[in-house]
Amino acid sequence: MTKTDGSPAPVLVLAFGNLLLEDDGIGIELLRGVEAAGDDARVEFVDGGTQGIALGAALAGREAVLLLDAVRLGAAPGTVHHLREPLRCAPPRGDSAHGANAGELLATAALLGDLPARVEVLGIEPASTRTGIGLSPQVAAAVPTAVRAATEILAAMLAAASGTTPCR
Amino acid sequence: MATRVVVDPVTRIEGHLRVEAMLDSDNKVHEALSSGTMWRGIEVILKGRDPRDAWAFAERICGVCTTVHALASVRSVENAVGITVPKVAEIVRNIMFLTQMVQDHVIHFYHLHALDWVDVVSALSADPAATATLAQQVSPHWPKSSEGYFRDTAATLKKFVESGQLGLFANAYWGHPAYKLPPEANLMAVAHYLEALKWQKELIKIHTVFGGKNPHPNYLVGGMPCSIDLQSDNAINIERLELVRAKILEARDIVEQLYVPDLLAIASFYKDWAAIGEGLGSYMCYGDVPQNGIGDPAHFRFPRGAILHKNLGEVLPVDPTHGDEILEEVGRSWYRYPEGKAALHPWEGHTEAHYTGPKPPYEHLDENGAYSWLKTPRWKGNPVEVGPLARMLVGYASGRADFKAVVDGALGKLGVPATALFSTLGRTAARGLESQLAVGWLQDEYDRLIEALKGGDNNTADTIRWEPATWPKDCKGFGFTEAPRGALGHWIHIQDGKIANYQCVVPTTWNASPKDAQGRRGAYESALIGTPMADPQKPVEILRTIHSFDPCLACASHVYGPDGRELAVVEIG
Numbered sequence: 001m002t003k004t005d006g007s008p009a010p011v012l013v014l015a016f017g018n019l020l021l022e023d024d025g026i027g028i029e030l031l032r033g034v035e036a037a038g039d040d041a042r043v044e045f046v047d048g049g050t051q052g053i054a055l056g057a058a059l060a061g062r063e064a065v066l067l068l069d070a071v072r073l074g075a076a077p078g079t080v081h082h083l084r085e086p087l088r089c090a091p092p093r094g095d096s097a098h099g100a101n102a103g104e105l106l107a108t109a110a111l112l113g114d115l116p117a118r119v120e121v122l123g124i125e126p127a128s129t130r131t132g133i134g135l136s137p138q139v140a141a142a143v144p145t146a147v148r149a150a151t152e153i154l155a156a157m158l159a160a161a162s163g164t165t166p167c168r
Numbered sequence: 169m170a171t172r173v174v175v176d177p178v179t180r181i182e183g184h185l186r187v188e189a190m191l192d193s194d195n196k197v198h199e200a201l202s203s204g205t206m207w208r209g210i211e212v213i214l215k216g217r218d219p220r221d222a223w224a225f226a227e228r229i230c231g232v233c234t235t236v237h238a239l240a241s242v243r244s245v246e247n248a249v250g251i252t253v254p255k256v257a258e259i260v261r262n263i264m265f266l267t268q269m270v271q272d273h274v275i276h277f278y279h280l281h282a283l284d285w286v287d288v289v290s291a292l293s294a295d296p297a298a299t300a301t302l303a304q305q306v307s308p309h310w311p312k313s314s315e316g317y318f319r320d321t322a323a324t325l326k327k328f329v330e331s332g333q334l335g336l337f338a339n340a341y342w343g344h345p346a347y348k349l350p351p352e353a354n355l356m357a358v359a360h361y362l363e364a365l366k367w368q369k370e371l372i373k374i375h376t377v378f379g380g381k382n383p384h385p386n387y388l389v390g391g392m393p394c395s396i397d398l399q400s401d402n403a404i405n406i407e408r409l410e411l412v413r414a415k416i417l418e419a420r421d422i423v424e425q426l427y428v429p430d431l432l433a434i435a436s437f438y439k440d441w442a443a444i445g446e447g448l449g450s451y452m453c454y455g456d457v458p459q460n461g462i463g464d465p466a467h468f469r470f471p472r473g474a475i476l477h478k479n480l481g482e483v484l485p486v487d488p489t490h491g492d493e494i495l496e497e498v499g500r501s502w503y504r505y506p507e508g509k510a511a512l513h514p515w516e517g518h519t520e521a522h523y524t525g526p527k528p529p530y531e532h533l534d535e536n537g538a539y540s541w542l543k544t545p546r547w548k549g550n551p552v553e554v555g556p557l558a559r560m561l562v563g564y565a566s567g568r569a570d571f572k573a574v575v576d577g578a579l580g581k582l583g584v585p586a587t588a589l590f591s592t593l594g595r596t597a598a599r600g601l602e603s604q605l606a607v608g609w610l611q612d613e614y615d616r617l618i619e620a621l622k623g624g625d626n627n628t629a630d631t632i633r634w635e636p637a638t639w640p641k642d643c644k645g646f647g648f649t650e651a652p653r654g655a656l657g658h659w660i661h662i663q664d665g666k667i668a669n670y671q672c673v674v675p676t677t678w679n680a681s682p683k684d685a686q687g688r689r690g691a692y693e694s695a696l697i698g699t700p701m702a703d704p705q706k707p708v709e710i711l712r713t714i715h716s717f718d719p720c721l722a723c724a725s726h727v728y729g730p731d732g733r734e735l736a737v738v739e740i741g
Contacts, residue, residue: 018228018231019228020210020213020225020228020229047383047384048383049228049231049234049383049384050228050230050231051231051232051234051383052231052232053275053279053365053368054231054232054271054275054368054369054372054383055383056365056368056369057369057370057372057373060369108365110328111324111328111362111365112362112365112366131209131210131212131213132209132213133213
């Protein structure tokens with residue numbers, strides 16, 4: 001949930017995806033898994049849907065950002081990808097403000113001086129992104145592995161983040 | 169776990185628009201095909217579901233248009249089952265609607281459209297002192313206009329470009345002869361582009377206040393799910409409303425002191441575009457921002473109506489629920505209708521894919537056959553344009569003083585006649601002028617909200633008809649709004665408490681539709697006819713006109729020479 005005032009949590013987990021396009025919704029599914037695993041005041045979870053630069057507010061002021069997304073690299077569907085330098089790879093100027101374009105979002109943040117020092121992507125190679133609700137079997141089978149991997153990355157980000165862990 | 173350095177994008181595109189323009193021997197467009205290449209099947213997804221949940225699915229159709237789809241959806245259900253939302257809920261919806269419109273228009277102008285007119289590379293050679301002088305003339309009340317400010321902006325831009333991150337600005341034709349602004353105007357526009365990017369992150373906080381979260385604010389059939397109480401700690405209280413008020417004031421400054429002055433300053437260098445891109449000359453809008461309930465279009469701030477053939481002397485009544493006013497054809501689309509049906513009203517709408525196009529990747533579309541995944545909607549048989557220009561013209565032709573004031577003011581400043589509105593420049597200008605009206609109305613709606621709350625009215629939802637048992641067994645509804653890019657309609661058919669049919673006709677379907685059975689072009693196709701091109705390899709002129717509609721699609725433009733040879737493939741942003 002996006003805060004409206006005060007300083008933001010140092011770590012952001014931002015998911016992209018369209019739940020109406022089968023495996024395109026991977027990021028949102030992973031977000032649910034990672035969110036269930038962690039409860040720490042220093043991390044904020046945002047379901048970015050298919051927004052692009054409008055998510056700039058979510059990025060500003062963070063130390064580290066983990067993006068969860070479908071990642072198409074030509075590998076076998078269900079392959080888990082971990083990208084450490086997404087800005088180098090994503091095509092920046094978008095084709096439209098109407099598709100979340102991680103590259104455009106990151107490049108815009110860089111232009112404004114809002115780009116967090118650490119940005120990584122954890123995603124799964126999709127099988128099908130046709131209209132429909134629900135993940136393909138290959139992708140669904142990879143979700144637990146991907147959630148574990150994302151949780152580890154998040155833990156590493158939190159270990160390096162400022163602020164103290166609240167009492168439980 | 170594979171660790172890879174990326175080659176392919178982490179990207180997502182809502183849909184794909186392809187434009188093919190055919191040029192004659194003097195490089196003017198003489199024929200154009202507009203094709204949407206992605207099939208959306210929201211209707212298929214919604215069949216059989218609980219109508220009260222439909223908005224949450226509809227909100228996912230498009231990343232930018234979340235709130236307008238949700239609004240059209242809840243209104244369709246309320247219309248079907250006979251719910252009137254309370255006054256406070258209506259005002260909150262109006263505030264959210266106007267907020268989204270203003271944010272979307274400003275971002276469209278600076279982030280997507282300005283680079284069709286502003287040469288970023290030329291800005292690097294501007295003189296900061298001369299830029300400061302220009303900026304002080306253009307927006308005398310905007311505080312950031314010193315020589316030092318523009319020197320810093322130029323330095324930021326230079327550093328960004330030199331770092332190899334040109335990316336954001338890579339997809340353009342810098343140095344193209346169609347760019348007419350002096351370097352100082354280019355630098356001023358780039359500086360304001362950065363200001364707009366910073367600001368847009370702020371405005372949308374209004375949605376978080378009322379919708380609980382952004383980018384997917386919560387809606388509710390029957391009203392709004394938020395609780396408002398000026399004094400309470402557990403509701404939207406005066407402190408939260410103060411934040412809304414502050415954001416509205418910021419929006420006013422951005423629109424009145426940056427957007428509109430920049431728009432008029434840039435337009436003054438491109439008056440030739442007041443004679444290019446006219447298009448259909450016919451316009452339609454459903455209207456929005458109700459003052460007395462959604463059932464009373466006579467009291468909408470955006471009036472409802474249609475204009476045919478540039479006749480501003482007559483605004484025609486529009487009834488989207490009438491059996492045959494709005495019909496969708498599929499003769500030139502990749503769909504199949506039941507035997508014997510050529511056109512269907514959305515309530516009877518049918519979405520059955522039937523692809524007959526070439527196998528992708530293909531070189532060009534079949535202009536004599538079906539060539540789009542978009543259907544062809546027509547109003548009383550007419551192709552019509554929807555969007556800011558349609559809304560401004562309907563308001564203007566309806567004789568509304570507020571519309572006349574902003575339109576006549578802009579025409580006077582530019583020294584052009586009212587006929588200049590029927591153009592690419594007119595379409596782009598209408599978006600800015602509409603934003604001017606919208607920020608004023610935002611303030612008005614906020615004042616209405618505070619007045620109602622102070623009077624003790626804080627009822628945000630009517631839940632008497634929440635249970636499907638209270639609904640008619642079989643009912644139909646029409647929900648609508650004026651999305652930033654035009655008239656948006658959702659038609660729902662409910663049987664036994666479940667969705668039996670659901671059809672959306674989105675603004676870009678009206679504007680980007682393929683030809684109809686009579687061979688008449690859609691709005692994009694029509695607006696491109698006659699466009700002169702300085703260099704067909706770099707079709708910035710096509711981008712200007714297509715972008716003037718603010719397409720809700722990504723698109724690729726393919727330009728063909730007289731021999732049918734492909735000259736350029738361009739991604740349109």
